[in-house]
Amino acid sequence: MPAGRFGQRRPSMLLRASVDFFFGSRLQMDDRSTLNDRLPVIVVGAGPAGLRFSQRLHALCPALPLHLIGAEARAPYDRVRLSSALAGDCDWASLEQGWALPEHPGLQWSPGVKVTAIDRNAHQVVLAGGDTLRYRQLVLATGSTPHVPNIPGTDLPGVYRFRDARDAEQLSARRVRSRRIVVLGGGLLGLEAARAMRRFNTDITLVEHSDRLMSRQLDITAAALLHEQVRALGLKVIVDDGALALHGRHAVQSVALRSGRSLPADTVIIATGIVPNTALALASGLPIGRGIKVDDQLRTGDPDIFAIGECAEHDGVVYGLVAPCLEQGAVAASVIAGTPARYRGSVDGTRLKVMKTTVFAAGAHPDRSATGAFGSLIFKDPANGHYRRLLHARGRLAGVLGVGDWAELPRAMDAVQQGQRIGWGQRWRFRRSGQLWPATESASVAAWPAGTTVCNCTGVTRGTLSEAVAAGCTTRAALAERTRASTVCGSCIPLLESLLGAPYRPEPVRGATPLLGMAALASLVAALITLLPGVPYVAEWSSQGWRWDALWRDGFIKQVTGFSLAGLAVAALVLSLRKRIARLAFGHFALWRNLHVALGLAAVGALLLHTGGRLGHGVNALLMGIFLLLIIAGGAAAVLAATEHRLAPAQAKRLRGGLNWLHILAFWPLPVLLGFHVLKTYYY
Ligand SMILES: Cc1cc2nc3c(=O)[nH]c(=O)nc-3n(C[C@H](O)[C@H](O)[C@H](O)COP(=O)(O)OP(=O)(O)OC[C@H]3O[C@@H](n4cnc5c(N)ncnc54)[C@H](O)[C@@H]3O)c2cc1C
16 A cells, blocks of 8 residues: 655744743833843754754753744654655555654744844844744754756646655656656755666656766766666766656646757656755845855854854755764754754765665765875676775874765765874775674674764764674664664664664554454455355345345345445545545545545455345446456555565555556546446446
């Protein structure tokens, strides 16, 4: 069964109430002396940076009032895993896990509210409705918006961006109908989008203007290897070319390229980079470069205003990955809490699975450094799709990039981030075997040095995790709860499991037990109807009492059971629209899915009452066959959804895709056949 979306929530309280909560409804100027103590720290933007800041500040100073304001009208969620949810690799609801703010009277959260201006003199922010809120300190965590190329046609229907949950929901609804998708941008986001939109019957072309995929991270050899592996998975890749215009009358139909080619497209996804959201800061006169300029304490030009995350520019660098944003959030929280802290910049590190291929890069990039600035160590194993390149300067590791699985990767990325020394023995071992450390040290995470970062997103080290294990955290969930490790991209989950000494076991979907029971019963009854002869009519005629075969003899009862069956089928169909129409994304998806299956089960019951299990002849037999196929395929897909945590993810995904398609295909002829059936019944 399909993956679900996570629920939207409207703002939980009136902003006016929040003003009253913090300041009292009749604020007098005489109250000024006590006012500053009661003013909240206001955070604008509930993305990873804003949320990390809020969680950290609350942990450090629980008594300090804090107000988190976010323009997105939903609970905070894990943006990094949006593509996994879109691809069906994880449940949409799981994106919210671990991202909630603690319940506390001093902590306030206003979703769906946009800050439109900052009045620095009055120490207040202006909200979209015109309300104002005063702040003690203001933290800008406004992130970025997608960069949209300045070409005609980007506003046509069928053209999408991929930045937030709304975009992902729209793409999810679109995915079923798309046959030709063009993704503009062959960077991290473009590849993620292409991966997520992949289906067996969809033609996807990636267009990248530079000479290679992921040019910001990879060198030419690694990019060529990735290119091959992406193509082997059925995606088309065009490099050294770009879009000139998007064409279409009522919706996008084609993409015109600089080279003169025209690519037919019913869907275009723009993934051509991001632009930091600096408008608020700019309008209030704060110094701006590519982002909002900040010092080592993440302060902007105004000592009471901080900027963190993708909207901030530190030391000339604007970061576009989640780990630096989280790090900045933690540092700003410490500074505001009065704990000495300094942000010294981050080493950008990316590790992601593109389709089935691991791609990684951290630290210095060979093409963006002066010639001769770095020495290079290369390990190649083309037969197994492995390529690893280390950059070093003055005996220390400065960069790593490559393609293919590598057990030592988290440790190697950490070594780059720490600028660790690389000895001659290590160089020799790396060139020969692609390993930096002896096999005995790499085998178990528990054997890694305590300072090695295990979760790159949250910066949690092996030492911190081991302390948590020693303090009684014996499950991955407990480790995540205590340390925050694995709560962002999740790629370190196997490492946590290795540390706990247990293999990684995914958890069942919400409502799995009733789902399994209902789906198995529906499939079983449908299979029995198919295989067994129908319920016999009563053998001897009698005028005494009620005869149960009146169910199939009495015209009125037949009509009641027939229309009930049709009604149940239509209701089940309407419920399934929850997945296809983004606007219907309310309520938890698991509930909708279970209701859909419950209606399917009720429909099988109605079918049994209506037909007595007889398959019929002609159109009736066809109708019956298609209906039973619909139930069996849908039931099997639901059984799979309830049990897929026991299967290998790739296998589960393939099976689920096939069964869902069979379920959908079986539905299409039903309305016509049903029409014939009704006509035939009434005509005769
Ligand atoms: C699909 C996808 C996949 C990604 N994958 C990875 C990955 O694998 N690894 C990785 O490291 N990074 C990845 N990233 C990047 C990562 O998500 C970002 O680096 C991170 O989200 C930045 O966090 P932020 O809090 O600075 O900004 P954002 O996440 O952009 O959050 C900013 C928030 O502020 C809100 N806001 C903006 N202006 C206002 C206003 N005026 N008033 C109120 N609210 C406002 C916005 O609505 C938004 O919710 C991915 C991004 C996407 C979109």
